[in-house]
Amino acid sequence: MSGDPVAVRFEHVWKSFGSLTVLRDVSFEVPAGAGFCILGRSGTGKSVTVKQMIGLIQPDRGRILIGGEDIVGLDAEGLARVRMRMGFLFQYSALFDSLTVGENVAFPLRRHSRFGEDEIRERVRGKLERVGLAGIEEKLPSEISGGMRKRVGLARALALEPPLLLADEPSSGLDPVTAREIDELLLDLKLKEGTTLVVVTHNIPSARRIGDELALLHQGRLLARGTPAELEQSEHEMVREFMKAEGGV
Ligand SMILES: Nc1ncnc2c1ncn2[C@@H]1O[C@H](COP(=O)(O)OP(=O)(O)OP(=O)(O)O)[C@@H](O)[C@H]1O
Ligand SMILES: [Mg+2]
Known part of the structure; x- marks a missing residue:
């Protein structure tokens, strides 16, 4: 690419x-x-x-x-x-329901990067902040609105920059x-x-x-x-x- x-x-x-x-x-x-x-x-x-x-x-x-x-x-x-x-934001967000917001955003980092835990946490924090959702790492997808889920999906798509x-x-x-x-x-x-x-x-x-x-x-x-x-x-x-x-x- x-x-x-x-x-x-x-x-x-x-x-x-x-x-x-x-x-x-x-x-x-x-x-x-x-x-x-x-x-x-x-x-x-x-x-x-x-x-x-x-x-x-x-x-x-x-x-x-x-x-x-x-x-x-x-x-x-x-x-x-x-x-x-590539980052991909699905039409219907497609978050993992059983994972917290933070774990959702961290998912591509754990899967495709060699970042350590501290780096992953920092990256997740930064991406959530970027989409206007600072501090909601511990919530579950079921606890946030549809629009927020969409933005979490975007944060996840951006995780690997x-x-x-x-x-x-x-x-x-x-x-x-x-x-x-x-x-x-x-x-x-x-x-x-x-x-x-x-x-x-x-x-x-x-x-x-x-x-x-x-x-x-x-x-x-x-x-x-x-x-x-x-x-x-x-x-x-x-x-x-x-x-x-x-x-x-
Ligand atoms: N995996 C699939 N198996 C069978 N049919 C499918 C599959 N994926 C999409 N289709 C069909 O292909 C067509 C196009 O679907 P697509 O989801 O790309 O539409 P779209 O343009 O994104 O529509 P929307 O604006 O409603 O999201 C639809 O008729 C849909 O039913
Ligand atoms: Mg569509």
């Missing part, structure tokens, strides 16, 4: 589940250090697209390159190596102020640390803020791709309409 000018590249990716074809010949690339937002209506394959980037779902056809390396068909060891350089962060609807279900704070945090990572962001969002104002480039999925195809200004002037009326929506599409 390091040094490659392209963080993520999809080449002619197809994916079906049974008779349902979700992605049809999807190709795009995410430049290293860019903010890339994936938009589209519910059920168009946004989550499937990002899950393929971490090898949780395999495409039927096509290549998926992460930092220049094709991850399709990689074995567990190869995937683990690639995942060490990955050069590539994938976030599936990081601000959905959050109040507007917190959602805005998450946007600011993501922007900060991109601008100050050069983190590449791939963000699935339904929120157009948020996509405008974070996204250098937006990609709109529609019925399994990449209908449009470009800067927010380019999409606003798209030849497709649907794309223009989509860009006018203020969220919740």
Whole structure:
């Protein structure tokens, strides 16, 4: 991943589940250090697209390159190596319910780093503080709100300070102020640390803020791709309409 000018590249990716074809010949690339937002209506394959980037779902056809390396068909060891350089925030947070918040955030550090306990504790404290949740290490996921769980998921995704962060609807279900704070945090990572962001969002104002480039999925195809200004002037009326929506599409 390091040094490659392209963080993520999809080449002619197809994916079906049974008779349902979700992605049809999807190709795009995410430049290293860019903010890339994936938009589209519910059920168009946004989550499937990002899950393929971490090898949780395999495409039927096509290549998926992460930092220049094709991850399709990689074995567990190869995937683990690639995942060490990626943070992933799942759409539904996916915290481990039986682990405390602190243990959740520490999980990737224990698994993939050689940090000692003191270092892990310090890193966990710092990441929770970064998402505005200082001091809740001892709580269980069931004891905090949905929005807080989402932010804990983000802290966990940031634990290894990955050069590539994938976030599936990081601000959905959050109040507007917190959602805005998450946007600011993501922007900060991109601008100050050069983190590449791939963000699935339904929120157009948020996509405008974070996204250098937006990609709109529609019925399994990449209908449009470009800067927010380019999409606003798209030849497709649907794309223009989509860009006018203020969220919740
Ligand atoms: N593991 C799976 N097995 C079978 N079908 C799946 C699987 N994962 C996703 N699908 C189907 O693929 C389609 C796309 O799903 P996906 O979760 O990517 O949608 P999405 O664009 O993320 O939608 P939303 O905005 O609601 O999150 C849906 O019809 C879904 O039911
Ligand atoms: Mg989804």
